[in-house]
Amino acid sequence: MENKNERLIRLSEWKNRIIIECDSLARNKNLNLDLDFYVFQTSVTLDPPILIIGANPGGYKPYSEFLDSNNVKIKSVDALGYAINQFLENPEWHSNSLISLFSSAKLRQMFEKSVVTNFVYFNTVNFSNFKKRKGSKDAIKFCKESNKELIEILKPKNIILMGNISLDGLKFLFDRPMVSVLTVDEGVNGSSLVRQTAINGIPTFWIHHPSMNKKFNTDPYLTLKRMKLENLLKD
Numbered sequence: 637m638e639n640k641n642e643r644l645i646r647l648s649e650w651k652n653r654i655i656i657e658c659d660s661l662a663r664n665k666n667l668n669l670d671l672d673f674y675v676f677q678t679s680v681t682l683d684p685p686i687l688i689i690g691a692n693p694g695g696y697k698p699y700s701e702f703l704d705s706n707n708v709k710i711k712s713v714d715a716l717g718y719a720i721n722q723f724l725e726n727p728e729w730h731s732n733s734l735i736s737l738f739s740s741a742k743l744r745q746m747f748e749k750s751v752v753t754n755f756v757y758f759n760t761v762n763f764s765n766f767k768k769r770k771g772s773k774d775a776i777k778f779c780k781e782s783n784k785e786l787i788e789i790l791k792p793k794n795i796i797l798m799g800n801i802s803l804d805g806l807k808f809l810f811d812r813p814m815v816s817v818l819t820v821d822e823g824v825n826g827s828s829l830v831r832q833t834a835i836n837g838i839p840t841f842w843i844h845h846p847s848m849n850k851k852f853n854t855d856p857y858l859t860l861k862r863m864k865l866e867n868l869l870k871d
Contacts, residue, residue, distance in 0.1 A: 643682055647789050650782070651675075651713045657778055658757055659710050662699035667771030671758040672697040676717025678752045680790075685746040686869065687753070687792035689783065690845065691801035692766055695759035721748060733853035734798075734846035737862055746869065751790060755779060755802040763801050776805065784809055787835060793870045795838055799845030809835045814842060818864045820857060829857055830864050839870055 638646070658673045674693060703709065718725075723734055724747075738747035756779045760766040766775075783806060787795070797803045803814070811834040818830035829852060831842040843861060844852045851857070 640682060643789055643791075647680070647682070648713075650785060650789060651716055654716060654757065654782060655711055655713060658775075659699075661771060661775050661778070662758070664771065667774075668769040669758060669771045669775060670698045670700050671760060671766075671769075672699050672702045673711070673757045673759065674716050675757050676751065676753050677722040678717065678750060679719050679721075680717060680751055681749070682790055684749055684751045684790060684792045685871075686750040686794045686796055687787065687790060688750055688796045688798060689802045689806065690752070690754045690798045691763045692754050692756040693759040694761065696761055697759065721750070721752065723752065724748070732846075733850075733858060736858055737843075737846070737853075737865070740862060740866060742866055742871075743862065743869070751792065753783075753786070755783060755805045757782075780805060780808070787838070792838060795835055795840040797840065797842045799848065801845075803831075803842050806835070810840070811835060811837065814840075817841075817868065818860060820860070827852070829861050830868075832868065839868065841865070841868065 654675060661667060661669045662671060662673065672695065677693075699711075702711065727735065735747075738744050756763070756766060756776060758766060758775060760769075766772055787809070797806065807814070814831045814833040816828040816830070817832045819828050829843070833840050846853055
């Protein structure tokens with residue numbers, strides 16, 4: 637069993653590997669991955685109440701442009717994330733439903749201390765754009781294994797996967813098949829609002845991505861999801 641200091645060292649080593657590998661992929665002239673990259677949209681702490689994993693960062697800035705504009709030869713480890721939860725700092729983002737989902741006293745406190753990351757670290761306007769690029773399979777394979785190790789290092793109390801991209805990408809880690817724990821009836825077929833499984837014994841939940849599926853990210857469904865997560869998330 638690793639102690640806290642050993643995990644912090646491992647986290648530092650993990651961040652350095654992210655920089656080296658993503659820098660190498662982005663610079664490779666035989667690929668089409670000249671894309672800026674970052675990992676976290678919050679600060680990073682061990683044992684967070686929730687690790688929230690989305691698809692990939694939105695944006696279009698090339699990595700080469702980032703290097704030129706900042707007059708650096710390689711991205712620094714500090715540039716992999718932020719010191720403050722960016723969803724709370726930037727309410728104009730397409731994240732109102734996510735903030736509303738965590739608006740109760742219990743969930744807000746958990747959200748403020750959560751770590752927010754992405755399945756893939758390279759920015760594109762959308763994930764389908766990323767998948768069309770030459771080299772994307774190599775990048776996805778690297779990010780899959782990186783997410784696996786990050787979970788092992790951070791040991792979050794809960795994991796939330798936002799949308800089908802993170803679900804499909806990380807299902808190889810599931811302890812058991814994911815099942816619906818909150819379903820709304822829509823005609824003949826029910827629609828899941830919250831699904832659950834586990835990764836390394838950690839309660840793992842799926843929800844609709846907050847920037848999509850507006851119907852299921854507004855009331856009355858938003859309130860139903862909030863109530864369910866309040867009961868299910870491990871303190």
